[in-house]
Amino acid sequence: MPQMSPLLWLNLFIMFLVSLVCFIVMNYFICPADKIAQPSIDKKTSEKPWKW
Structure with missing residues (x-):
């Protein structure tokens, strides 16, 4: 029945x-x-301050 193939x-x-x-x-x-x-934990621990 080819007419059933679209269904x-x-x-x-x-x-x-x-x-x-x-x-x-x-x-x-x-x-x-x-x-x-x-990543939020890693960013806090590995983040280094750029102002001394």
Whole structure:
């Protein structure tokens, strides 16, 4: 049934978009906590004053 193929591709496209959005949201909420917490500590300890 060739007339059903657009529906199949539409379903695949929607599933791809949903999984992509889930992946991006999970990366946004999981990764930044480690990336934000460590550099702020490193910057405070390794920061050297430029005025004596």
